[in-house]
Amino acid sequence: MAQPVRDDAKPVVDASRAAAGTRVDLDGVSRRYRIGDVTVTALEQVDLHVDEAAFVVILGPSGSGKTTLLNLIGALDVATEGRVRVGGQDVTAASRSERARLRRHTVSFVFQSFNLFPGLTALENVQFGADVAGRAQARQTAESTLAGVGLAGRANHFPHQLSGGEQQRVAIARALATGNPVLLADEPTGELDFRTGVAILDLLRKQAEAGTTVLVVTHNREIARVADRVIELSSGHIVADGPPPGGRAPVSELHW
Amino acid sequence: MRTRGLLLRWALRDLRRRWVLVTAIALVLALGTGTYAALLGTSDWRRASNDRSFELLRMHDVRVTLSEGLTAEAGTLAAAVGRIPQAAQVQAVAERLILPTLVDVSSAGQQVLVPGRIVGMPVDAPVDRLSVSSGQGLRAGDPAVVLERSFADYYDLPDAGTLRVAGDRSLSYAGHGQLPEYFAIAGGGGGAFTTEAGFGVVFAPLETAQALADAPGRVNEVVLRLASGADDGAVAAALQQELDAEQLASTAVVKGEEIVYRTLYEDIEGDAQFWRIIAGLLLAGAAFATFNLTTRVVESQRREIGVAMALGLPRRQLAIRPLALGVQISVLGVLLGIGVGVVTGRLFGGLFRTLLPLPVWEQPFPYATYLQAAALGFLLPLLGVAWPTWRAIRVEPVEAIRVGHLAARQVRFTPLLRRLALPGRSYSRMPLRNLVRTPRRTVLTSLGVGAAIATLVAVFGILDSFTGTLDDFDAEATRSAPDRVTVQFADVFPEDAPQVAAVTGAPQVGDAATTLLVDGTARSAGEEIPLAVSIRDLGGGLWRPTIDGGGADAARSGIVLSQVAARDLGVQPGDRIELDHPQRTAAGFTRATTTIVVGGIHPGPIRAVAYLDRSQAAAFGTSGLVNALEVTPAAGVSRDELTRALFAVPDVASVQAATAVTDSFRDALGAFTSVLGVAAAVTLLLALLIAFNATSIATDERARENATMFAFGLPRRAVVTMGVVENAFIGLLGTAVGLGLGYLFTRYTVEVQLHRTLPEFGMPASVSPTTVVVALALGVGAVALTPLVTLRSLGRMDIPATLRVVE
Structure with missing residues (x-):
């Protein structure tokens, strides 16, 4: 049986990396795509500055540009215009290998559909994160991280043997095991039931409190209540930016 | 609708x-x-x-040849045909004079001096017509000869020119042509093997051949064409019997043989x-x-x-x-x-x-x-x-x-997957895990590669078996006196004949040992095979074969057969066989049958080659007779110099190196290799295509896994390396299957099929280390490297789009 997420779970951010600076800065960033003869603008002249250790929720309807924003910060994509800096490093001007290095050592991802490796066990999936980031004692790091998300007892199970919530926790553990100071989560609760979703948000919230900069993309407004800051996108523009209305709520108060 | x-x-x-x-x-x-x-x-x-x-x-349909050294007055053989009971079934007859010789067609550009044969035949033969491929054919009253086409083509000889034959005699040739017996130069007689490169056949008007042999009006072979439905075996036997009665020992061959x-x-x-x-x-x-x-x-x-x-x-x-x-x-x-x-x-x-x-x-x-x-x-x-x-x-x-x-x-073999926990980084386990979690895909791809590799191994295994056998034969033939040559006379002579002395006394000759080569037929338990028996000193001489079983004394008191002959006759050392052989009589040669013990087995690959110690020559009535010599060059004389010197000695029919047979085979293998090369090329292409397609589809199937790895910053080379390792496993599995299957097919082809087609040649199946290395290089190396072709497409991957694709 899966173990519950431990309340005393220790965050696993690599302190030395966090100290290197994890600010996220976007200045006049636009992203346009050409689809045949048509140019589609996903983001238009976006300016955004995120401090270290913030828990930021990016809200917006489908097609508003929130995932594009996350991809640009995560160096998966390159801006057509403007400048993206992560931890002081200019992602826009970086070469492909430099962007790969940034993904190895600065940012980590949690995907909506988990994207676990079916050929690796839960523990090995988590170890993957630590291995790629080049962390010493990758195995031990993976074990403690997996225990941190309450899945020590499921370490040797393969993804197809885990429930959706367990798979997402493994995915988060994989991202955390990198020890990278910026965590980017794209609809992390999108495929989960309410209880599991809340548990996952609690886990992410704790990482932010421990010093990780967490950016969560969602269309679920309820999730925004636990954020330090809520950024709302519409048609590629930031239409709102600030703390959640009514102040930050504890995770236990969420319901949807 | x-x-x-x-x-x-x-x-x-x-x-x-x-x-x-x-x-x-x-x-x-x-x-x-x-x-x-x-x-x-x-x-x-x-x-x-x-x-x-x-x-x-x-x-x-039938060819009857008089025993070594025998000739008959022209017309004698045709008359004998007329006396057999089946004479009415004979549609056409032609008498010929066959002479062993040396053929020299050397020019300023190339040295060509090879053993060969002069086929003296009627210019308008009703049987075995000469097909002229270039130049002109034989003409009545014209002594010009025709060169065998393959030999001429091999050395790129002009349509007309001059050549020299044994005895240093010059001849004009007017064209290139073929007789049915020489469509493929596969036999030099007596079970020996040769190819067009090492055997020159000269078709000559009968009179020209008789003049060259100093035997005017003589013939030694007759060929018959029979009416449809005639029993060729019965005709051959009757004709042999008729000739025997005239003290003309002979061998007969029907078309099918x-x-x-x-x-x-x-x-x-x-x-x-x-x-x-x-x-x-x-x-x-x-x-x-x-x-x-x-x-x-x-x-x-x-x-x-x-x-x-x-x-x-x-x-x-x-x-x-x-x-x-x-x-x-x-x-x-x-x-x-x-x-x-x-x-x-x-x-x-x-x-x-x-x-x-x-x-x-x-x-x-x-x-x-x-x-x-x-x-x-x-x-x-x-x-x-x-x-x-x-x-x-x-x-x-x-x-x-x-x-x-x-x-x-649900993934099969989950417990097995868990056990496949190799040390090292987590992603280093993925290739092997991917193979185990998709067993059907792994097995089918491996079998595809395996079938291609098996084809390759089977093709090269046959060549390996040939070359391995020839190497062993070369090693055996050159065990002692490696530079010796075999000198064959045009006739049988007493050991003290001047023709023999002319060779042994030549200044270019070092040591010499006499041999008598006779044809024969061995029979045992209903099996019958032709033999070329070499009567020589098995206790000494320049060279003697390695003999297994029975010991040296036993070998000298019996016949020494090749392994293939012993196997085909079903005999071992100590068993007895019946040997049908020519026997000298006061009037000439006749055929006799002697029961003889198998004294030993020699490792030579040619089934017909057999040895008898000269102490037994009396049983054949051939004591003191010789028709071949083995000689070594004198100090300071090269083998080529020796060959050229002996070419000029009268009655020397051929001079061949000890390894002439294997040299001919190696030459033939070169041509065979080109045929097999086509199959090998197709195989290689197939293996690569299979691997490429499998890789290409695997790359599509794993697009999301790859995109996730890229999202975590794993370099492209690491992702491609995983593909390489995975393919290497498939290649290894396929190659292992291919090598096993290939070896089985090689054994079947060589030891069953080839033995049926070419029973005169015995060889064990073998697959050389080179073939194994080539199979591994192609099956593992080439298959493993195919993921490299995905480098570009992986580089162009739209990671965000791929990650968001659901299924």
Whole structure:
């Protein structure tokens, strides 16, 4: 049986990396795509500055540009215009290998559909994160991280043997095991039931409190209540930016 | 109806989207079916060409040759034919004079001095007509001779010129030509083997040959053409009996036993068996690959099929789109297969024309074979898509349309997967795990590669078996006095004859040992094989064979047979056999049968070669007689100098190095290699295509896994390396299967098929380390490296888009 997420779970951010600076800065960033003869603008002249250790929720309807924003910060994509800096490093001007290095050592991802490796066990999936980031004692790091998300007892199970919530926790553990100071989560609760979703948000919230900069993309407004800051996108523009209305709520108060 | 049209349009769009993959799969299939058709089609046109060529030149049905050294007055042999009870069945007779000789066609540019034969024949022979390929033929009253075509072609000799034969006599030749017996230069007589490079045949008017032999009016061979339905064996036996009565010992050969005739036809059968194996393996490889690839393509449509099911589309309509893929591959595969078949067929046709320049070559299109191959080529992809389509349309729609983690299927061998925990980084475990969690894909891809490698090993294994046997034979032949040459006289002489002294006393000759070579027939337990018996000093001399079993004394008191002869006769040292041999009498030679013990076994690969110690010559009535010498060059004299010096000695018919037989074989192997090279090239292409297609599909299937790895910053080279390692495992598995299967096929081909086609030559099957290394390099190396071709597409991957793709 899966173990519950431990309340005393220790965050696993690599302190030395966090100290290197994890600010996220976007200045006049636009992203346009050409689809045949048509140019589609996903983001238009976006300016955004995120401090270290913030828990930021990016809200917006489908097609508003929130995932594009996350991809640009995560160096998966390159801006057509403007400048993206992560931890002081200019992602826009970086070469492909430099962007790969940034993904190895600065940012980590949690995907909506988990994207676990079916050929690796839960523990090995988590170890993957630590291995790629080049962390010493990758195995031990993976074990403690997996225990941190309450899945020590499921370490040797393969993804197809885990429930959706367990798979997402493994995915988060994989991202955390990198020890990278910026965590980017794209609809992390999108495929989960309410209880599991809340548990996952609690886990992410704790990482932010421990010093990780967490950016969560969602269309679920309820999730925004636990954020330090809520950024709302519409048609590629930031239409709102600030703390959640009514102040930050504890995770236990969420319901949807 | 409208839905069906929509589905067909959709199928066409599928084709436009993945035409490269469809073409690549079709090409795999085409290589299998096309080569299958081309290889099996060779039998039809080779048989047709043989039939036409032998008939065109009116090949003899019976050939009777007088024993070594015997000649008869012209007309004697034809008269004997007239006296046999079956004389009425004889349609045509021709007498000939066959002379062993040395042929020198050296020019300023090249040195060509080889043993050979002068075939003295009537210029207007009614049997065994001479086919002139260039220049002019034999003409009455003109002493000019004709050079055998293959020999002339090999050395690129002009249509007319001069040549020298043993005894240092000069002759003019006016053209190049062929007799049926020499369509392929496969026998130098007495069971010896040679090829066109090492054996020069000169066709001469009978009078010219008689003049060269200083035997005017003499002949030593008669050839007969019989009426249809005549018993050639009975005619041959009757004629031999008739000649025996005149103290003219002889050997008789019927057409079916003529080494060239038999080889050319049995070679077709042997080759057909071999081609069937090779074609079957290629087809199997292509079938495994096609099945694997089509299955995987259809699997990738699983969700779309589920959606259509959810929308209520009937199952038979659901099957249209995947089946259309099968039809596309089938049609393209058949069309490409015909192209591959025609090209490969033409390639084979060209090679056979070069290897075997028959007077008539016909290459009709083998419709039946192509039809069979086309049917196979059409059905295989349909079967390949039928199975996954059947599976896909049988699941519940809700299962088919599941996405994300819910789509994760139960994986077989999960406990085994868990145990495959290699030390090191987590992602280093992925290649092996990927193989185990998709066993069907792994097995089918490996079997495809394995079938291709098995073909390669079978092809090269045959060459290895030949070369290994020849190497052993060379080692045996050069165990002592490696630079010795065998000098064969045109006649049998007493040991103290001046002809013998002329050789042994020549200043270029060092040591010499006498030998008497006689033909014979060994019989035991109903089996009968021809022998070339060398009567020599088995206790000394310049060289003696390695003899197993019985010891030296036993060997000297019995006959020493080759391993193949002993096996075919079913005898061991100590057993007795009946030996039919020529025996000298006061009036000449007659045939006698002697029971003789098998004194030992020698390791030589030529079945006919047998040895008797000279102490037993009395039993043959040949004490003190010699027709061959083994001599070594004197100090400071090269073997070439010795050969040239002996060429001028009267009555010397041939001078050959100890390794002449294997040299000839090696030469023939060179040509054989080019034929097998075509099969090897197809195999290599097939293995690479299978690996490429499998890799290409695997890259598509794992797009999301790869994108996730890239999202975590794993470098492209690491992802490609994983593909390389995974393919290396598949290659290793396939190569292991291929090596095992290939060795079995080599053994079957060499020890069963080849022994049936060429019983005169015995060789064990072997696969050389080089072949194993080549198989590993291709099966593991080349297959492992195919993921490198995905480097570019991985580099261009749209990571965000791929990550967001759901199923």
